[in-house]
Amino acid sequence: MSEKEITPAKISPKVWIFLTIWAVFVSVLLTTATLFLPQPWGSGLHLGPSGGVFQYQPMPFVIMFFCLLIAKFAGVKFDSKVLALLYIVTLACTWRTVYKGFYCVIAPAFHARIENQEIHGIFIPYFWLPSAEAIRALFYPNPAGFFQYAGEWAPVITTYIVWQLITLLYAVGFACVYRRLWVDIELMPFPHAQGWVLGQLASGQANGRRTKVALLAGLFGLLFMVPYYVYTAYPGFPDFYGWLTSPYFMGHACGSFMIHNAYPSLRPIILGPLGVHTSPVVYAYLLLAPLDSLLSMVVSIALLWWIIPQILYYLGYYSGITTASFSSKRGLIERQPPLKTYAIFFGGVLGCVVFHVLLHWRYYADTIKSAISGKQLEGEISYRWAYLMIIVGFVGLIAIFMATGVSLPIAAYTCFVLWVQMTAWAQSRGYTSVGPRLRGRGFYKWIWGETIPPAPYCGGEKLFTLAYVNRWASGADTFGPHNAPMVGSMDSFGVARMAGLEPKLALYAILLGGVISTVIVVPLTIYELYYFGWMVAPVSKEWDFFWDGDAGAYKNWPAYPPWWPNALAGFIIAFILTYMRLHYAWWPLEPWGFIVALDHYFVDYVNTLTPLVAWIIKYVALKIGGRRIYEDYMVPACAGVIAGVILGVVIVSLIAIARWFAAY
16 A cells, blocks of 8 residues: 655644543543443454454544545545544544453452452452442442442543553553564564545545445445344344354454364364454455465464474373363463474563563664754654653653552562563564553563462562463453553554654544543443442453462463573574574565464454465466455455444444333
8 A cells, every 4th residue: 555755734723622522522422332332242343442462442443434425425525634544533432441451440340349359359449449339339320339439440440540551651652662663674564554544545545446446345245244233233143253252252352263163073183272253354354464474374373273283192292182182282282392382482572572572672772862962854753752752651651560569679670561562562463463461461471480379478569460461461361451552542643654644643642542541431331330230231251360370370370380491482583583584585485474473363353364364365366366456355345344343333232222222
């Protein structure tokens, strides 16, 4: 996709006022809609940072699709730079407001207070969670309860707003440092940013053929979701695709079909996990990724999930794998000796980040020099402000951690772990379309050893820190506090490059949407939980995520010990792939695609046959039609499919809201 030359643009105050009003409107709308979107939509297909290893964030696709419809059928002309700002503000408003943003951070913690107080809750200060009585008061519709317990909620609301603003600065600061290298120099493709093609079409910057393709693909995506409009309105209606009720589909990953569960006769033939995705959205995102990253996933899966486990079984390992289910096969290979693929994955992710920094140390040194001197180009982002955001975020996080009972050295080290997680997510997703869901507990093994006492004997520092980096705030499940602002900011800078928008203006839009949505989502979510009733609203009632910091989750992770040799092997694999990639133009594999396919969440949310199908489709299309077919047909088709399906998810949410009000 061609990029426009970046020229200085003057954005009128009226545009910024409109964007501010829009940010308020979208934040209120998404915060409310989140409470009426039951599982597995929340973790599978959503409007913002959810969707497993994809972390879709597709709401801007929907908005740009509407703009395209208005431009096509109403003849309205849109300014491309204003549309780009609208895209970025909308994207930023999804980081906190949707299911994996704020709600999924605070709601699972409720259980720690009301059911696990003696085990986990005693280590969670009351500025993170109110009393059990205040939480029980929101189980059923009770608007007055919010004001009754306002004294307890006031410090909690303040904490979450301040904390999320701090994490916003920490993530966006690093994104500003990475921007020029990743966006302007390396020209990373940022597959998720390709939704801008819809904005490009809406502003009249492409031929009519691409517009027709995008509109038809959007219609297909919208119609594809029709069975779930009906199913949401009438739950007795058959689950047409089986995504929500069939035991052959992954319950937390919409459309992930487990072939081994459906066809047990294949279990002894192919010993590694065998499955394929059935959602067109997954293929749309993968087809936007480079061909070499898809091939790297295919080779990694073939070697480390299928061929090598087959050989090891013949050598006497993996007893019982011939009759194991899909998930059990994955578990045996990823954590049991001798392969321990998750340990390889852990070392590989760390290796990719380390080698990236070593290869580009001069660039990062230059950014520090620029920050000290204060010199910057017209329209560029000041590195001085970028590093100031990082410092404020770093100091703020340490202060919050220490107030929660974490010692200064562990608090500072945790900020480093968060940096690794965010950097890995952003770089991998910016190239392959898929991010590694790296649990952070492995980083603490050299400090606390292979085992810790169970809660409450482990103490608050270990419980809070490990829960924070594993699930509660980053890593495996909740993306809003840290990962979403990082990857979303990089997507935004990618959109700005394609739209010819100055990076500085893109940063303003990121901060506008991020700050407004944060200030709105925290008090509004808590009030609406009282208003609608947590147990009445159909939103998922996720469990106490603090168990992820407990001894049972910490032990034997990332694999059964000794796992360091396997992690070292992953580190070496990352080095070899990086070296070959840099020195030999003919080398077909790249490190992130190879490493990310070893993530067990990749197996759940993408599945093992899916990259092969996507690679074949894209390879054949490029061989037959070349780059023109890809640009004129595949890119707008993928963007249209994503917009149509996610618009369908919006309709599902609206139907759920209507049913609730009809019933209550």
